[in-house]
Amino acid sequence: MEKIKATLLIISLFILTSCEIVQETKFESDGSGKYSLGFDLSEMMKMGQDTKEGTNEQLDTLIVFSEFLEIKKDSISKLSKEKQDKIKQLENFSLYIKTDSISNKFEMKINYDFDNLSELKLFGEKLKEQDIKELELLSSKTKDMKNGEDNGIPDFNKSYNTVFNKELFSTKISPEGLVEAEKNKDTTMTKDNPMADMIRFKTKYFFPYKIKKVNNKNVRVLPDFKGIEITGNLFEINNDPKYFDVDIEFEQE
Template identity: 25%
Template structure:
């Protein structure tokens, strides 16, 4: 099955049910590390398990990994025709790899985007960059599943991270408040139901023990090096600034 068909099947499924989104970061002593976003659609797989197993196409076991760079290479001519700013947005995803695992029998449906970074300050918001995938509609037509993905997580904000060994910060800034409100108000009833029943979890691993987290709902691991906070996905979509917090470390 081609990559575009795999993605189309996944994001069509995501758009039909609630999901758990997890943003995870591993920070090294030198400030570099690994970043990933995972969509867990196991709830859908559990609900439609029998139907998916009986469908030869939907019931097919998928375990695939590829890079956006490979995907873009196949559409190089189409991308070259896009405005420069749209091309630049797409290029931000080139270093991301995509992993897809779908198994109806095991009620598994996972989608992960991941990348390594040398400096967390340079880390781009994956959802914001992904929204640029809609620009490929002209080149891929109705077979462009990534345009659907951009719609799922785009909350019209700019997300920045900082880490200096003493403090870590996650800060989202709403870019165009009026536009964002209008777009969110116009979400279909079905999508509102999906967002309201979904969650967005941030899970950050640090090389040092955490002294304090500015979010009262944050949970610390037993070794005090991992911070986990779970939010309603609707907060992520409508009020991304609610997900902002700082972390201070022990000396």
Template identity: 30%
Template sequence: MKLYKLLSFSFLLATLTSCTFTENIYVSDNGTGKFALDMDGSALMEMAGDQLGSQMGADAKKNIDSTFTFKQLLADKKDSIAKLSPEVQNEIKKLEDLTVNLKMNGEKKEFLMAFSKDFKNVNELQDVLQAMSTLQKLEGGSNASNPFAGGLGKNNSTLSYTYDGNKFTRKAIIDKQKSAEKAKDSAADMSNMIFASSNYILKYHFPKRIKKVSNPSALFSDDRKSITLQYSFTDYMENPDKLNFDVEFEK
């Protein structure tokens, strides 16, 4: 199965049932680190794994364990990408160094997809799910047959991360105009129903002990160097600023 088809179908699965998204960030002393976003859609495999084969074709009869980079995937779409605006091309180019690992096992009722990348500074990071939604432009915009058109990750915000050794910040700024337009879209109500039972979990790991976190719901690891926060995926989609927080470290 071609890489793009494989990834597209995987995102289609994610829009059909409850999933757990886990965003991990590992920060080292010098500010470098690793980002990972894991998506667990095994609930769909549990409910409808036997029916997926007919949708995916002969490839679905085999268990899938595939690892590839977005650079490989986008190489197949270079002609289509060249026709897009410079702004959109830049958004898509940021995905090139993402590594994707996809595991699908019908017998074990397993469906896991993981995106990861190393970074030199947290301010390099972007909202991977939202950036992924730009790929719909490669398949004719919001065509109903396009799995990216469902809006997975399109929460109309700009996400940024900062870290200076003393403080870490995760901040999403909402585009109020786009959010107002989305509120009028009947498709948004359908998205809310689909994602109502999905979760978005943040797990951040730091080289220093944490003094305090602005969000009182944060759970600390035993060594106080990691925190975990859990939200509904509806919060991520409709109120992304609810996922904002600051972390201050002990000196």
């Protein structure tokens, strides 16, 4: 996310459709982990926003970029060092995509392995301007609504200051993100607006430690007490930029 603006941007991509964007982060005890971002544009396609007569796009695949880079290493070695370095930034990514223009289905999930929180913040930067046809396919679905963004992949990590260790977890919107959110706030949005519940954003966090205390009333603690889930609709996110802020205290052995 480029500040909180990207949150509102990605929501705007799905206006008048029903969708849920799911973000998951799983932490290991050493601070590394796996992040994933998944979304479904099927409803938008069903409404004919990207339908072209005579076309039939069908794809159901998982791309593990570390394997792809190994297979293509000879070709990659012939590129400039700048391009090699750029491509190698994809090593920790995998991408699942399923699209079918006949049944109007479009689903995508991007997975990213990170070594620490600093690397997690680089999620969007590493994807930026990568020449990946599957990501270009996503961009083509949203190109008329993106307001000039480089690609269709939002980065929800960049606007949050996050801390994780064996004692606590904390993630809060940054001061810059808060200013941006207030600037882009839709003051006409009301709780009873029919569109308010059509777009939902869900974020999940999984930990290696049991949760003792949580300070956010929007949080649902998972049954094993080692994870949380927060779901917000368009109205809630628009009117409360701190909706996803949370502090967690872990049990100590």
